Structure formats: structure tokens, C-alpha cells
Amino acid sequence: MIVKTTAAALLGLGCTFADAVSLPQIGILPAASIVKRQAAPAKYVPTEDDLSSGCANIARVAASFGRTSEAGSATAFPVDAKIAYDCLASIPLDKDAVLLFLNELKKFVQFQSTLEYLARPPSKSGQDPMDLLGGLTDIGTAVNSGSITSWNDVETRAEKLLDGCHEGHLYVTWPLPSLISFRAPFQLVSMSSDGTQLPKVYVADDAQLESTGNGQFNASAITQIDGQDVVQAIDKLMYYESSQSPDTRWNAAFQSQNPPKQGEFFTRTRYPGANTFVLTFENGTSTEYSYTAKALNVPGQNIWSKLTSGQDVWDKIINVPPAQNSGAAGKLRARALEDYKHRTMISPMDETLRRLKKRQTANNEVPPPDQLVILNGDFPDTPGVKPYIQDINQVVGGYFMADYDKSDDNSKTAIIDVTGFSPDNTTAEFATQAVQAAVEMFLAEAKRRKMERLIIDVRGNGGGYVNMGYDLYKQLFPSSEPYSGTRLRNHPASLKIAQAFTQLVNQEVIDDLIKNIGGGVGANLSVAQAARYEQATFASVSNLDQFLNLDANGTAFKSFGDFFGPVDIYDDQFTHTLTYDLRNLIAVGDLGYSITGYGDRASYANNPDPFKPENIILVTDGVCASTCGIFAEFLRNQQKIRTVVVGGRPDKEPSPAVGGTRGTQVIQHNAHMLKFVEIVEQNFAPRDAAEQAEWDGIFPRPFQLNIPEAAVNWKDNIRKTDPTQTPLQFYLEAADCRLFYTKQTLVYSHELWNRVDDLAWGSEDNCAQGSLKNANVVLGDANGVPVSIGPVTGPGFNSGANGDLPQLTGDYDVDTALWIWYGVRYSIGSSRGRTPA
Structure with missing residues (x-):
């Protein structure tokens, strides 16, 4: 097995999956670091000496790092996972300040639209009961009584309370993950041999590098993590990911190219609970690896010279009102907001x-359409092919299969790749106008080329501008009135x-x-x-x-x-x-x-639909959320568009096309x-x-x-037809066809599009689950109530058999959150009874 460590990986800079293909082999871990064992490493608990020295040790590493050439540009520097956690665990708190914050957070959380539904989830929702206001009250009680004395514990416990709601619109941007976060030494991928067979989990570099000359795939799959079955371990690890669907949460653990991401097995915002972990492989070997950590670096400044103790972090980073957060506190705040920029773009x-x-x-005018698009340029999500057209902010790309598939020069299939409904760049201008122009020009070219079929790829699309989603739907179906x-x-x-x-x-x-x-x-x-x-x-x-x-x-x-x-x-x-x-x-x-x-584009409502609904396929990885969920609802509910979902847990069960927030x-x-x-x-x-x-x-x-x-x-x-008026957030509706990633489709989007094209309109018939040729788009039962694939009764997904507790902390330290779980699961207080103190 090949394990590589690079400076980029240690600094959290990483690489995309496509980049990983061409990376040189840096080296193999020395034999002394390889241990043949299967037991999980013991949970790490710092001693008093550890706590007193943790931040000072980081300050010493920072001083050394400041003398390197990387210090002038790097956003983080590597530190040992143990000393990173020692520092975090040593951060104290002031009771009054924390209680005031929790009270203000409760006042804000009362605006959460699903408070009562979360406390008592509907059947089939797959959601475990989470009493938000009661849980925040319990955290405050623990702080007031002295049961919680560390700010890191406050962040961790409150974060898990919110994240257990699996609601991507519900979050707090906590400061500590932007100060110190953690990394595994490599990324993982989940791949099937042919897209229909159950996938296995691999170390990403192994999957890229271990192939024989005749094209056979020889990488050894992972069977256990810390002695636990790999599927159960990743399910447990990903329980607190924000998506409602467990299959979508599974996908979030892994590296991918569309969208480019390293995966949450690799990027840990919180301490994993131990300093090492053990993987067991199909070939019978077990290997222990070390976690690392990254600490915030501000180029040109050594902020850690003034953060030599946990008390310093509390005084100079945490207990600082926004109006006074200059210096290190301001830098941290800016970094945290940058980390969450994809969640800030919610309206124009x-x-x-x-x-x-x-x-x-003069420069306030909207540029003409031809200045808002790029023709035949590179697109970040699609190595190997270029879109015919894209907007200047690289939100959407339009492709023609005949342009890149020379075996099918006469293809009548077009593709629109929608990476999101807002740009990654929060200062991008004319975002909605640029996407509108790119889509309009693409559809005009599709008409000129006499295209008959359309694949819409929304993998990784977490939402964005509502207007953009409405406009894309209206360009596809000009005469339809979208209902939301x-x-x-x-x-x-x-x-x-x-x-x-x-x-x-x-x-x-x-x-x-x-x-x-x-x-x-x-x-x-x-x-x-x-x-x-x-x-x-x-x-x-x-x-x-x-x-x-x-x-x-x-x-x-x-x-x-x-x-x-x-x-x-x-x-x-x-x-x-x-x-x-x-x-x-x-x-x-x-x-x-x-x-x-509408407005000055009202005449477009008279245009014919560029594609028939039966000739459109929506491809997702379940991440589709927010505006993407609204757009998918228009397509599915109003036009009966067929859907394909890619990835998910290794089973042949139905999986939802929309697995992110449906708020x-x-x-x-x-x-x-x-x-x-x-x-x-x-x-x-x-x-x-x-x-x-x-x-x-x-x-x-x-x-x-x-x-x-x-x-x-x-x-x-x-949904208009639902007499129960239950939020769509609590429905998980199956996609028509489910596929798993292969080595090719994981890296190259056009390989996946070709596969979908053949499943929908070609000679291939077999999805891993479901069908595109005989799809029956399920839009509700006889009473109009949406049909969900969630469990009929009992606790939600991942709660374990016979009422066993889920691993609330996501990794090892389940005991630190049991009291929150009991307070929520067994109704110690309710959202109606808990009001701000």
C-alpha cells in the first residue's frame, strides 16, 4: 500500500482528485510507523501538564514556521494533533459571557421554521428527535453548574446539537475550527467496479496509482476502521454532516472531482478523539496512521506569539465583541467567514x-450578454472536456456530447453542468445576469444544432440565489408557472x-x-x-x-x-x-x-420548451439543497423529470435525489x-x-x-398537494435510478454523462437500483402526500438497532455528549416549554 505525505497536505492545501493522478510518489511511510494491529487507539485525555503547555507548544512551532519561505503565503502551518488538542482543551470560559451568548442564540433559533418538527419528527423522515431550545438550555445549565468549563466543549456540544438536525441552513460559524483543525494523512474514495456493483472504500492514492499494465485494478479495499466495519465507521463519522440523507452524508466523506473536494474523512473540523487510527485492508494487513493538525497562519504576522495559553485564546480570540475584534480576533473572524462563503450567498x-x-x-450598467460569457474555456469541475459556453463566474457550463465523444458525432444530447446557484467568489458581479445569458445562448445553440435530449448535472450544488433557480427553470419551461x-x-x-x-x-x-x-x-x-x-x-x-x-x-x-x-x-x-x-x-x-x-422578459413566456420533459434527466449526488432543491422540485413535481443519484452507502436500497436541506x-x-x-x-x-x-x-x-x-x-x-402541509425537509424521495461511481466516472464527468445517456436513451438497461427506461416518477400517494423512503416508525437513520445511541460526537468521544442526547431523545423539556432565560 502506498502512503504519501506532502507539504500541501500537511498545510491543508491539498489537491483535487484529478491533480492526484499526476502527483509524483513522495515516499512510503517508514517501517517503524507501520503497526500490525486492529484495535482502536485509546481515546486521548490530556493531563494537566499537557493542558498548560499545549498553546505554548503551538507558539514554538509557529515561531519556527515563521522562518520558512512558506510563512509568507500559507494560511496554515502543520502541528502535531496532540498538542493542537491540548491547546483547544485548555481554553477556559467565563460563565456570564457564555450564558449571555447562549441566550442570544436561543432567541435567534426561535426563528428556525422546523423547531417542533425537529423535536417530534414525522414518521418516515429519518430524522432523530432534536430539541434545539431545550438542548441549548441544558448546555447553559451545565456551564452554570460547572460541568462544562472549557469553551471547546461548549462549541463541540452546541455544534452537534445543531448538526444533528441535518439542516444545512441551521448553523453557527464557530471560531475554533478556523483557528485549529485536523487532517487525516490521506483522502478516501468510494468506487464500484462497474457502477452497479456495490462500491468499496479505498485510500485515494492507492486507487489512482495501483493499476497494472493491462488495466486491472489491484488496490486493496479498506474493510475496517479502528476495528469496526468500514461502512458502520463512516456512517458514524458522518452522522453530523448537514445533509438529511445518510447516502448524501456518506458521499461527503470522500474525495471527488465534480465538485472538487477532499472529503470530510480527510478534513476534520474537530479533534478526532485520538491521535492515530488503524485501517484494515482486504489483503489482511492493518496499518496505524497519525492525524495531523493545522493552525491558523496570518502571513506577515505571528499571531501565536500572543496566544501562548488557553487563557490567551479566550481573552484575545473568543471573548471579543464583534465591534472590537481587531488583530488576531479579526483575522480569525475573516477566515471563518471565508470558510463559510458558500453559505453566505443566499440572495442577490x-x-x-x-x-x-x-x-x-458609468460602470454600474449591466454588460451586454456576450461580455458575460466565455466560449470554449476550461471549467474547474470537468477535466478532460471544455464547455461550449460558461458564464464569467463559472457557475454553469453548457456542453454538447458530440463535441467530446468522437464515437458519437451525431449525438443529440446536450448537458448543462450547474455547480451552484451562486458564484464561489462573494464579490462576483452580475452573477444572475451572467448565468441567464450563458443558459440562453446555450439553448439557442442547442436549437441550432437540433439537440433533442438534455442532461442537467447538479452534483455538489448546495444552492444560492433563488432567482437563478427560478430563471433556469423558466428558460427550460417558458410557459410554466413555477410553484413553491x-x-x-x-x-x-x-x-x-x-x-x-x-x-x-x-x-x-x-x-x-x-x-x-x-x-x-x-x-x-x-x-x-x-x-x-x-x-x-x-x-x-x-x-x-x-x-x-x-x-x-x-x-x-x-x-x-x-x-x-x-x-x-x-x-x-x-x-x-x-x-x-x-x-x-x-x-x-x-x-x-x-x-x-416576467418584467422586460415577459415575452419569453410565449417561446416553446427547448426540450420535452421526457427527454431531460437530472443527475445529482444527493447534495442538492436549498435553491437546488427548489429547482429540482419544479422539475420533478411539475414536469415529471426523471432523476439519477450517484454514490451513497454500499447497498441496493433507493436513495434520494435531493438529500440536502429542502428549506x-x-x-x-x-x-x-x-x-x-x-x-x-x-x-x-x-x-x-x-x-x-x-x-x-x-x-x-x-x-x-x-x-x-x-x-x-x-x-x-x-408541496401544494400535501394535505398534511409537512415541510419537504422531512421527506426523502427516491431517485428513479441509482448509480455508484467508478474510477472513470468519479474523475471525468463526461464519462458519467455518457453512461446516463445510454441508460436513458441507449442500449444499457441496468441501474444499480431503479430504472430510467421504465421510470415511474413517484410524486405522492393517493392522498397527495409525498412518498418517503425513510423508516416508517422508530428513530432516524444511524441511531442504531434496538434504540442504541448514535455516536453523537462523530468519532470517539461519545460520552461527552450523552447527556445532550438523553435530554433530547427522551423529552427532557420541549421546544414549546423552553423559552429564553
Whole structure:
């Protein structure tokens, strides 16, 4: 077996799967590091001496690293896993500061749309019960009693409480993983011999390098991790990944090319529980390997010179209010936000406001379409082939199979690869316009070439701009009205904000703004109107405005009560069902942009569909979430599009095409919620001291610790035909066809597209599970209730047989979180009974 270590790997810089093919062999681990054993390494518990020296040891490594050439550009430097954990475990806390933070977090978490559903998950959902407010209360109780004395324990336990909800829109951007994180010495891949046989798990470099001259595959598969069956071990490791589907969580463990990722077996945000691990292989050998860690490096600065103890980290990194977080605390905050940038791109609001502020400048105009696209350029997700066209931000690429498959020059199949619904670059401009232009030009070329079939690849697509998803659907089906019924949780804070926004941004204000926006990207707005537009933009993002929403039938609400409710469902209260007003420029929230079929693109609604629904296939790896989930729902529910899901656990069971969050909007604490509250309080004053106290008790306030960001799922997605009105988040609906990755399809997307093309329209018939030629798109039972592949009763996936506890910590230290699990699983408190202290 070949094991390589490189400076890039140690620094967490890594390489893509395609890069790994051409990497030279650096060397094999010395014989002294190879141990023939199968038992799991013992859980590591630092001594008092370890705790007192951990951060100081990192500071010494940092000083040495600062003298190397890499220090001027590297974002991290390697440290021993043991001393990294010693430092983390030594970080103390101040009770009052932590309790204040937890209280503010609970006030914000009350906006999570699925609170009651999480506490008592519906049958077949696959979700274990998680009482968010009760669990946060229990953590605070443990801090107050002295049972928790380390800030690292607070982060770890609260993170697992949130992550156990398997809701990608619900998270806190914790500071410590950006200060210190951990790495395995190599990445893993999961591959099948032919795409239908059950896959096996391999060390990624072995899978790339161990092939004989005649093309036979000789790498030895992994059978155990730390003495446990490899499938069970990876299931346990990935339990706290954010996707609802266990197959999607499985995929997240592994290296892939589309999208390029190293996999969460390799990249560990938290200490793995031990300093080493043991792999056992099919060939009978067992080998022990060491974890490493990476510590934050700020080029040109040695921040660790002032972080020589856990107390220093608490004082200078954690216990620092956002307004004061200069120096190391500010650098850490910026790094953490950068790490989460894919979750920040949730609406066009930021770009719209930037463009509004420079509305009088010449470069504020949207460029013509031909300046928003690239022809025949490289595309990061597809080595080996180039798209005919892509947008300038590399969000979508359009391909023609005849261009790259010379064995089928007459192919009538086109492909759209949608990497996300927002750019990776958070400062990218004209993102929605560029994707709109690229797709329109691609479809025009497909028509010219007389294409008949379309494959849409959304693997790795975690969502983004809602507008982009709507527009892509409307370009494919111009005359169809996309339906997405959504709702928000109705509680005292959301009611106050809704009352304020509805009063501030009423129909008269909306009409005035739309009249004066004009075609100059807001250039015609006065300073006062621009300020009003900014206010309206936040009202639009919040969806807490009667006049910026339509009802389930697509008509205006007659009254505030008709809009906001409350509607009693599932022992909780919600708004009435809302739909998106695509004809309202303020509701769309993107200056200079109209969704296809509306506004200045209304005439497109008369165009014929470029492809018949039966000639479109949607390919996913289950990651599809948020806006991608909305887009997939349009295709599947309204057009009966067939789906293929790739990867997942090694079984022949059905697997969902959409395994990520099916919520329709994420709202962030700092970027959005605090602005909502600010607008309310700037425009309305409490009547008396009692009402001021009420506002202070329900409105989220700034965190007084250095927490870069937090988020909740703001809106549920409710299928129109479901009489139970259960959020789609709690349905796992099977794809029509399931495949596993092979060595070729894992690296080369076009090999997978060729396989799907043959399964749908060619001579091949066999999916690993299901079928494309005889697909029966399941859209609900006789009553219209979506059909889920989750278990009928009992605990969710991965909870273990006979009610055994899941491995809550994801790796080894299950005992540190048992009390949280018992508090949640056995209903010690409920989300209704737990209110902010």
C-alpha cells in the first residue's frame, strides 16, 4: 500500500482528485510507523501538564514556521494533533459571557421554521428527535453548574446539537475550527467496479496509482476502521454532516472531482478523539496512521506569539465583541467567514446594494450578454472536456456530447453542468445576469444544432440565489408557472418585524420605487429613494411583508391577518402559505434583472420548451439543497423529470435525489436578522418600559463573543398537494435510478454523462437500483402526500438497532455528549416549554 505525505497536505492545501493522478510518489511511510494491529487507539485525555503547555507548544512551532519561505503565503502551518488538542482543551470560559451568548442564540433559533418538527419528527423522515431550545438550555445549565468549563466543549456540544438536525441552513460559524483543525494523512474514495456493483472504500492514492499494465485494478479495499466495519465507521463519522440523507452524508466523506473536494474523512473540523487510527485492508494487513493538525497562519504576522495559553485564546480570540475584534480576533473572524462563503450567498441583496450605492457611476450598467460569457474555456469541475459556453463566474457550463465523444458525432444530447446557484467568489458581479445569458445562448445553440435530449448535472450544488433557480427553470419551461409554497414560523419576534415591514414598505412605497428605478440599475433614484429601496430590500429578504408576497393561489393578500396568520399546524404556529411574486421588481430584489417570463422578459413566456420533459434527466449526488432543491422540485413535481443519484452507502436500497436541506431560505444573524431589528427600532419606538423589556426579550441582539455568523432555516417548502402541509425537509424521495461511481466516472464527468445517456436513451438497461427506461416518477400517494423512503416508525437513520445511541460526537468521544442526547431523545423539556432565560 502506498502512503504519501506532502507539504500541501500537511498545510491543508491539498489537491483535487484529478491533480492526484499526476502527483509524483513522495515516499512510503517508514517501517517503524507501520503497526500490525486492529484495535482502536485509546481515546486521548490530556493531563494537566499537557493542558498548560499545549498553546505554548503551538507558539514554538509557529515561531519556527515563521522562518520558512512558506510563512509568507500559507494560511496554515502543520502541528502535531496532540498538542493542537491540548491547546483547544485548555481554553477556559467565563460563565456570564457564555450564558449571555447562549441566550442570544436561543432567541435567534426561535426563528428556525422546523423547531417542533425537529423535536417530534414525522414518521418516515429519518430524522432523530432534536430539541434545539431545550438542548441549548441544558448546555447553559451545565456551564452554570460547572460541568462544562472549557469553551471547546461548549462549541463541540452546541455544534452537534445543531448538526444533528441535518439542516444545512441551521448553523453557527464557530471560531475554533478556523483557528485549529485536523487532517487525516490521506483522502478516501468510494468506487464500484462497474457502477452497479456495490462500491468499496479505498485510500485515494492507492486507487489512482495501483493499476497494472493491462488495466486491472489491484488496490486493496479498506474493510475496517479502528476495528469496526468500514461502512458502520463512516456512517458514524458522518452522522453530523448537514445533509438529511445518510447516502448524501456518506458521499461527503470522500474525495471527488465534480465538485472538487477532499472529503470530510480527510478534513476534520474537530479533534478526532485520538491521535492515530488503524485501517484494515482486504489483503489482511492493518496499518496505524497519525492525524495531523493545522493552525491558523496570518502571513506577515505571528499571531501565536500572543496566544501562548488557553487563557490567551479566550481573552484575545473568543471573548471579543464583534465591534472590537481587531488583530488576531479579526483575522480569525475573516477566515471563518471565508470558510463559510458558500453559505453566505443566499440572495442577490449584497450585489444589489453595492450597485445601488454606486448607481451614478458609468460602470454600474449591466454588460451586454456576450461580455458575460466565455466560449470554449476550461471549467474547474470537468477535466478532460471544455464547455461550449460558461458564464464569467463559472457557475454553469453548457456542453454538447458530440463535441467530446468522437464515437458519437451525431449525438443529440446536450448537458448543462450547474455547480451552484451562486458564484464561489462573494464579490462576483452580475452573477444572475451572467448565468441567464450563458443558459440562453446555450439553448439557442442547442436549437441550432437540433439537440433533442438534455442532461442537467447538479452534483455538489448546495444552492444560492433563488432567482437563478427560478430563471433556469423558466428558460427550460417558458410557459410554466413555477410553484413553491413556503411559510415562516409565527412567533412574537417575527410578528413585530412583519408588522413594521408591512407598514414601512406598503403598496404605495413599492409602486413609487418601481416607477423610479428605471433601466439604469437604480440610477434614477434619489438619495432618499435609494435609502427607502435599501429598506425595502431587507423587507424583501425577510419575506415578512404582506405586500411583497402572494398567497398560495398567486394573488395578493387582502389583509395582514390573511398573510401572517397565525395558522396552527403540528402544535406550532405559522404564516399562511406564501408564493414568490416574480412580477414585482422589489420582491425579486435584483436591480437590472428580470426572471425569464416576467418584467422586460415577459415575452419569453410565449417561446416553446427547448426540450420535452421526457427527454431531460437530472443527475445529482444527493447534495442538492436549498435553491437546488427548489429547482429540482419544479422539475420533478411539475414536469415529471426523471432523476439519477450517484454514490451513497454500499447497498441496493433507493436513495434520494435531493438529500440536502429542502428549506427555501437561510437567514443569517449578523447579515440579516440584526438589520431587520435595526430597521424596526429606527422607525418605531416602544410605548413604555414594559414594551421595551418585551422587545429586549424577543429580539436577537449582537453576540458579545467573537462568533462570526449564525443562521437558521427561515422558510419551509410545502408541496401544494400535501394535505398534511409537512415541510419537504422531512421527506426523502427516491431517485428513479441509482448509480455508484467508478474510477472513470468519479474523475471525468463526461464519462458519467455518457453512461446516463445510454441508460436513458441507449442500449444499457441496468441501474444499480431503479430504472430510467421504465421510470415511474413517484410524486405522492393517493392522498397527495409525498412518498418517503425513510423508516416508517422508530428513530432516524444511524441511531442504531434496538434504540442504541448514535455516536453523537462523530468519532470517539461519545460520552461527552450523552447527556445532550438523553435530554433530547427522551423529552427532557420541549421546544414549546423552553423559552429564553
